[in-house]
Amino acid sequence: MSNQSMNGFIGINSKQPASVPLAGSGTQSAGRPCPQNPGVSCSNCRLSDLCLPISLNKTEIVQLDEIIERNRPLRKGEHIYRQRDEFRSVFAVRSGSFKSYLLGADGQSRVTGFFMPGEIIGMDGIGSRIHGVSTMALEHASICEIPFSQLERLSHQLPNLQSRFFAIMSNEIVKDQQIHTLLSSYTAEQRLASFLLSLSARYARCQLSPDRFILHMTRSDIGEYLGLTLETVSRVFSSLQKKELLLVKNREIEIKEMEKLKAILCE
Amino acid sequence: MSNQSMNGFIGINSKQPASVPLAGSGTQSAGRPCPQNPGVSCSNCRLSDLCLPISLNKTEIVQLDEIIERNRPLRKGEHIYRQRDEFRSVFAVRSGSFKSYLLGADGQSRVTGFFMPGEIIGMDGIGSRIHGVSTMALEHASICEIPFSQLERLSHQLPNLQSRFFAIMSNEIVKDQQIHTLLSSYTAEQRLASFLLSLSARYARCQLSPDRFILHMTRSDIGEYLGLTLETVSRVFSSLQKKELLLVKNREIEIKEMEKLKAILCE
DNA sequence: CGTAGTGTTGAATTGAATCAAGTGTCGTGG
DNA sequence: CCACGACACTTGATTCAATTCAACACTACG
Numbered sequence: 001m002s003n004q005s006m007n008g009f010i011g012i013n014s015k016q017p018a019s020v021p022l023a024g025s026g027t028q029s030a031g032r033p034c035p036q037n038p039g040v041s042c043s044n045c046r047l048s049d050l051c052l053p054i055s056l057n058k059t060e061i062v063q064l065d066e067i068i069e070r071n072r073p074l075r076k077g078e079h080i081y082r083q084r085d086e087f088r089s090v091f092a093v094r095s096g097s098f099k100s101y102l103l104g105a106d107g108q109s110r111v112t113g114f115f116m117p118g119e120i121i122g123m124d125g126i127g128s129r130i131h132g133v134s135t136m137a138l139e140h141a142s143i144c145e146i147p148f149s150q151l152e153r154l155s156h157q158l159p160n161l162q163s164r165f166f167a168i169m170s171n172e173i174v175k176d177q178q179i180h181t182l183l184s185s186y187t188a189e190q191r192l193a194s195f196l197l198s199l200s201a202r203y204a205r206c207q208l209s210p211d212r213f214i215l216h217m218t219r220s221d222i223g224e225y226l227g228l229t230l231e232t233v234s235r236v237f238s239s240l241q242k243k244e245l246l247l248v249k250n251r252e253i254e255i256k257e258m259e260k261l262k263a264i265l266c267e
Numbered sequence: 268m269s270n271q272s273m274n275g276f277i278g279i280n281s282k283q284p285a286s287v288p289l290a291g292s293g294t295q296s297a298g299r300p301c302p303q304n305p306g307v308s309c310s311n312c313r314l315s316d317l318c319l320p321i322s323l324n325k326t327e328i329v330q331l332d333e334i335i336e337r338n339r340p341l342r343k344g345e346h347i348y349r350q351r352d353e354f355r356s357v358f359a360v361r362s363g364s365f366k367s368y369l370l371g372a373d374g375q376s377r378v379t380g381f382f383m384p385g386e387i388i389g390m391d392g393i394g395s396r397i398h399g400v401s402t403m404a405l406e407h408a409s410i411c412e413i414p415f416s417q418l419e420r421l422s423h424q425l426p427n428l429q430s431r432f433f434a435i436m437s438n439e440i441v442k443d444q445q446i447h448t449l450l451s452s453y454t455a456e457q458r459l460a461s462f463l464l465s466l467s468a469r470y471a472r473c474q475l476s477p478d479r480f481i482l483h484m485t486r487s488d489i490g491e492y493l494g495l496t497l498e499t500v501s502r503v504f505s506s507l508q509k510k511e512l513l514l515v516k517n518r519e520i521e522i523k524e525m526e527k528l529k530a531i532l533c534e
Numbered sequence: 535c536g537t538a539g540t541g542t543t544g545a546a547t548t549g550a551a552t553c554a555a556g557t558g559t560c561g562t563g564g
Numbered sequence: 565c566c567a568c569g570a571c572a573c574t575t576g577a578t579t580c581a582a583t584t585c586a587a588c589a590c591t592a593c594g
Contacts, residue, residue: 102448104448104452105532105533106533108452110447110448110451110452112444112447112448113444123436123437123440124437124440124441124444125437126433126434126436126437127433127434127435127436127437127438127441128437128438128441132441132444133444152426152429152430152433153426155429156423156426156429159419159420159423162419162422162423162429163419165433166393166394166419166432166436167393167394168394169390169393169394169433169436169437169440170390170391170392170393170394170395170436171394171395172440173390173391173436173439173440173443174391174394174395174399176440176443176444176446176447177379177380177391177399177400177443179443179447180377180379180443180446180447180450181369181371181377181379183447183450183451183494184377184450184491184492184493184494185371185375185377185491185494187581187582188581188582218539218540218541219540219541219542220540220541224451225451226451227450227451227452228582228583229582229583229584230540230541231541231542231543231582231583231584232581232582232583233541234541234542234543235542235543235582237541237542238542238543250540250541250590250591265372266372266373454549454550455549455550485571485572485573486572486573486574487572487573495550495551496550496551496552497572497573498550498551498552498573498574498575499549499550499551500573501572501573501574501575502550502574502575504573504574505574505575517558517559517572517573
């Protein structure tokens with residue numbers, strides 16, 4: 001029930017080691033360059049069919065390419081931007097993963113989202129021109145920076161890009177509404193199940209295994225995101241493991257019973 | 268901490284009885300037509316400075332006007348659209364109020380949002396082309412329908428409109444993230460306080476009293492929105508009344524101690 | 535090797551849900 | 565106009581899921 005628009009389980013699992021640099025990014029036939037590599041362009045990025053460029057034609061993608069800045073990679077713990085920074089750009093995740101979070105009145109942190117390759121970060125700042133949250137790399141990661149004023153200008157020239165960006169923002173709204181219903185009516189176990197299924201589907205989207213993956217966030221991050229304490233997160237993992245739906249070894253997760261996990265959401 | 272971008276408490280407090288639209292509002296010589304009236308156009312709509320037209324110039328507003336369909340008013344309980352309907356348009360609230368909700372796997376309904384005059388409904392359908400929720404009038408109400416394909420076409424011609432719509436969608440994302448943090452870390456009392464303060468600010472935006480208003484939704488609607496049961500909602504209202512922060516008479520609310528109500532959010 | 539950060543598990547506590555009984559309010563039709 | 569029924573709301577008693585508090589284990593890293 002949780003991800004109507006994100007469950008495109010791709011069968012292909014191209015098992016490409018996540019770091020094969022292909023310097024002279026010319027030949028398509030030789031395989032696409034690793035997204036870690038700053039020399040990549042949208043035209044030959046492995047993620048181009050999940051990311052902004054969907055539904056753009058080749059010449060449009062070239063134009064998009066020109067406004068995109070491929071920043072240096074970030075180390076674990078580094079920030080893309082911080083709460084209250086001026087908003088200038090949105091960012092596409094090229095590799096690695098991120099969390100967005102904010103500090104409440106009491107100084108407690110609250111996680112508002114996790115981001116994986118092909119996903120767009122920072123759209124909450126567009127209206128207010130201020131970032132409402134901080135966004136931090138959960139592991140070694142790289143991003144494409146898209147200066148928003150230029151994106152607006154280009155969207156104005158390319159109706160397809162305008163459409164695409166409207167759709168991306170709309171999907172973000174849908175995702176947030178799903179979290180809303182999750183938080184307002186699901187039990188701890190249902191929240192965790194839904195969270196894992198969402199990660200699973202997103203890993204599948206990036207051609208990674210949907211049933212074996214690493215959690216790059218802490219139990220506490222997950223708890224703050226799902227409105228639970230870290231102890232509860234840990235307990236539910238243990239319980240799902242005891243029920244043999246899951247195999248949990250530290251941050252490694254293996255989903256053993258995908259269907260049963262989905263069934264939890266309907267209880 | 269819940270509404271950083273929505274707490275624009277406008278000083279003006281036109282002490283009108285709760286929820287009565289100001290018929291011939293203010294200084295505009297003869298007064299602007301009542302928004303109930305389908306003959307209204309954006310150029311002379313009382314809400315034009317809250318709604319889509321913000322930051323558009325006069326000729327742009329005229330163009331916007333041409334694509335907007337002013338539908339017949341809706342009676343309490345009538346739907347604008349239902350879950351799974353094809354998405355064609357977004358809607359601006361002209362008068363009255365609405366709730367959006369969806370039915371979960373178990374048949375239980377979950378409220379995802381309330382909408383007041385000047386607010387935009389239906390943006391969750393843009394990406395998927397399907398409405399993910401149903402939207403129903405909570406009282407006699409009227410809306411402007413904005414066919415989305417035409418809005419996209421016009422946005423392409425008017426950079427200001429494109430910008431404006433990006434900003435509106437971004438604000439929706441911010442609002443949803445605020446709900447996320449509210450649901451994941453606030454107590455029942457904090458949720459209700461935040462909810463009332465949000466309504467209050469939004470009434471102020473429409474020139475209605477920020478401290479005396481009618482709740483057009485049921486206790487159950489509020490509970491479904493805030494992730495509480497209707498009994499808890501009722502109890503918290505009673506308790507806030509006993510503490511003399513609030514006066515509650517059925518659906519009428521009077522906020523007696525705005526500052527103390529805000530203070531609850533920082534506890 | 536030691537230390538800080540991260541994770542697990544148990545026991546006690548608690549805020550909100552559930553169950554239950556009753557009152558109040560509104561709209562309808564007699 | 566009043567009586568009726570349906571729905572909305574309030575309040576109390578009890579239960580329960582998740583939190584809190586606490587102790588300890590694991591891992592990773594200088």
